[in-house]
Amino acid sequence: MDPRSEVVIRQQDYLNGQVLLINAPNDQLAKNLPSQVQASVWTWSYADHQSFQSAGINSHFSVEFPQASFDQVVIFVPKSKELLNYILHVVVSQLTLGQSVFLVGEKKGGVERAAKQLLQYGKAFKIDSARHCQFWHMKIEKTEIHKPLDHWLKNYIVQVNQQQLEICALPGVFSQDHLDVGTAVLLPYLSQVKSGKIADFGCGAGIISAYLAKLNPNQHIFALDVDAFALRSTEFTFQKNDLNLAQLHLQPVTGFVDAPKDLDAIVSNPPFHQGIHTNYDASEELCQLAKKHLKSSGELWIVANRFLNYPPLIEQSFGQCLVKADQQGFKVLYACANRVS
Structure with a gap:
């Protein structure tokens, strides 16, 4: 299993309800979360999407936030800072004040830089550091009106x-x-x-x-x-x-x-x-x-x-x-x- 997924599992007690895994690695994380979690995936990788579907994991292949209700999201840090800005924007435009956003990524993949991008929407706290990865938590304190893709x-x-x-x-x-x-x-x-x-x-x-x-x-x-x-x-x-x-x-x-x-x-x-x-x-x-x-x-x-x-x-x-x-x-x-x- 991907080390980022292992860190999420280490802190699975934080997760509850309908949880959207955004940009998740192609592994069995969604199948290995506790029973109180109903996990879905939002991915823009068609290869990962096909793999998730084959494994019976609910997967959304899109550039847009899935048309469904979620209690929490877990964002796996993408390579692009601009892409993370877009993801954070659509997340806070779809969720409500007080809902939890988690961020996980590899240290060499810029997770500490990415965690600073959370601060425009709420206080961010590091809750784990393991497997050369970090896991951050933020409760939304500021939402935004959704901006169109263009x-x-x-x-x-x-x-x-x-x-x-x-x-x-x-x-x-x-x-x-x-x-x-x-x-x-x-x-x-x-x-x-x-x-x-x-x-x-x-x-x-x-x-x-x-x-x-x-x-x-x-x-x-x-x-x-x-x-x-x-x-x-x-x-x-x-x-x-x-x-x-x-x-x-x-x-x-x-x-x-x-x-x-x-x-x-x-x-x-x-x-x-x-x-x-x-x-x-x-x-x-x-x-x-x-x-x-x-x-x-x-x-x-x-x-x-x-x-x-x-x-x-x-x-x-x-x-x-x-x-x-x-x-x-x-x-x-x-x-x-x-x-x-």
């Missing part, structure tokens, strides 16, 4: 050749307030991508998806991400740029295995972080499985840090891997399926 967007302009896009990103989404270097290296090559049915794996704020849609209004873009905030950000980006939402197919995925088949192209700045930890599983799975999801002449386009050893994985599957660019510490990698139909 209040939390950050917007910035991306210029590529003659095309301009305004990017909209919600808290916690990769590269929320600026264009990351890897995507900047990849974007000029998107005009070479085969048109048709295209998957953008790890769509983030929708920069790649929107740019592909702007280049060709006949594209069908499948924006794939495990994160509900990323999928919603991509939708906001399309709306902001007056792009045709009929071109956009938003699809939550547990990994690349859930991607559509018979694609003309796969384009990705693949993710390699999971919370505060580095995790290459999703991007390595993409390199290994991509060919099975492409048409016989389909293409794979990836941008990745120069130090990541993706070319051999791609070569094992495709038989070849071309380096289209090597700039600013990033490589643009290309492979063509060339399967005999």
Whole structure:
């Protein structure tokens, strides 16, 4: 069990009634709480959501607070300070004065910093420190009127050749307030991508998806991400740029295995972080499985840090891997399926 969950169990006597576990780790915590606790989970990770549901745990996959009544919430500290600000806001706008909010997180994950964010809504007390984690308690002394989701967007302009896009990103989404270097290296090559049915794996704020849609209004873009905030950000980006939402197919995925088949192209700045930890599983799975999801002449386009050893994985599957660019510490990698139909 995750050490943060172990700390919650150590202090389970504080919990009672309908308890919402927010951003909970993918484990059996909800099943291991005492009988006086009826636990539900609010997660924006589709992989975790699927796992919770399979385990018979009541799970809500959304960017919004679940439509239900709760007596208490336990917030597992997210990586993003801005995302925690959003979560705290929606919590205090949905609960009432005097209700309990608990905060748990790893010391190396910034739990002490996060605990200071509680202070805008009430006094916070540390009630446990164990397993390199801390557990905090706050009773709500100040509530807020709920602000709509678009209040939390950050917007910035991306210029590529003659095309301009305004990017909209919600808290916690990769590269929320600026264009990351890897995507900047990849974007000029998107005009070479085969048109048709295209998957953008790890769509983030929708920069790649929107740019592909702007280049060709006949594209069908499948924006794939495990994160509900990323999928919603991509939708906001399309709306902001007056792009045709009929071109956009938003699809939550547990990994690349859930991607559509018979694609003309796969384009990705693949993710390699999971919370505060580095995790290459999703991007390595993409390199290994991509060919099975492409048409016989389909293409794979990836941008990745120069130090990541993706070319051999791609070569094992495709038989070849071309380096289209090597700039600013990033490589643009290309492979063509060339399967005999």
